[in-house]
Amino acid sequence: MHVKFVQPDGAAAALAMESGASVMITAVRNGIRGIDGECGGCLDCATCHVYVEESQYGNIPAPTADELELLGTITGLRRPNSRLSCQIKAPLAIDTLVVHIPESQA
């Protein structure tokens, strides 16, 4: 499967996601701007916030209570489709997941 990162200015990059890898680590490994993921995905930092394409939000596993708590502390604008990208892992029942990077992280 693939994940497509869309920057606030509309620039997009699609990358293959290895099985078991998160959207966050896929971004960090490839140097996608706006996703720092400084804690490595252990729900310690909230620097990998993304907006999942609204039509796909319901098709990926729902956030845990821990993730929701951390989403309550993000610096950027929280929306109903806000997720921490370290918690979204391949494989998903989607061919290409689309995530939007918040303005505040760009």
Add this chain to the structure above:
Amino acid sequence: MSGLVVIGASYAGIQAVLSARDAGYCETISVISDETWLPYQRPPLSKEFLLGRQNEAALTLRNSAFFTSRKIDLLLGIRATEIDRDAQRVLLSDRATLTFGKLLIATGSCARRLSAPGADLDGVCYLRSMDDAIELRSRLQEAAEIVIVGGGFIGLEVAASASQLGKRVTLIESGPRLLMRAVSPIVSEFLLAMHRKHGVDVRLGENLVSIEGRNGKVVSVNCGQTCRIGADLVVVGIGGLANSRIAEAAQLLCRDGIVVDDCAQTSDPRIYAAGDCTIHDNVFAEGWLRLESVQHAQDQGKAAGLAIAGRSSPYVSVPRFWSDQYASKLQIAGISAGFDAHAVRGSIEEGKFSLFYYKGGRLVAVDSLDRSGDQMAARKLLAGRLTPSPEQVADPSFDFRSLMGLASETNAS
């Protein structure tokens, strides 16, 4: 002279080149690493990696596409042997040299070695690098009785992993309590109970005297004259030392680490240093500090990268640490050393609590166990120099955002 040379593909080194490029630095960049792995995530080495839940590939932090897209030369398996400051070049182990306009030293730290008799026996291991972790993972599979020397972060995390693998684990710590340099006695007590509950035989105030071997292999650890613990694997976690030898040899100012200012600059204005290998004057600790953490490496690396790109922005982040042991997560913000009062939020009995530490009436640090919401608030409070009262901390209905002037903003949106 032009270009940036970075010694070490560490968290600090990689963050620095990323920040420099993103800030518009357009000269050449070369990163030298004496390891053969692409830059990798280190925290899982003592946890998921030892447990076999993540393999080498899963730990890759930056792949070749990253280096290509940012126009960075990565030289793996090559060691920098000398810095020639007059000629502005770095000598390499393959006899090549690299000329630099700016240099960043991001060499990290190494494990402090045991000096007791028997320390060089087969079966005495350390854990710092991927190669160390690969060796430890395979030895752990074979081993039945494991002795861990040191009750710091590494020792405790390896103890948790080894006991989860069903091994008999004894941990010896020479001090009176666990994680003594990082947390308060209350958290130490909690960790002690947690490890004992999981079957780890924790022995405090116990000094290792020697390690005994047979045919060159470890068979036991001796503590004093009467205490002998059988062991086929000994894991030593007694702290780290800055990899600063190359900087000392180049006569850069060093003191338990390479001395840097708040923009990561060394005593030579062309040379920067960041991460575990440095010592800096930390405003939260009110003194000189050598920190070993991912947060420090990344934030100081970023300060170095921005300064190198000519866009200095001082490093003033709140120090942060975390540790996963069994199913619990310990998070630390600030430096609690020297605190004179504390307040508890949450329930110690339920294992979900935070301790807020005060020094001279001011909040200086917060330790949390499975209370990440408190931890996020704590970072903002510490960064803003805000101090909640002990009553506010103890009151579960008190919202820290009211101190930050954020409550009205949240209501409005």
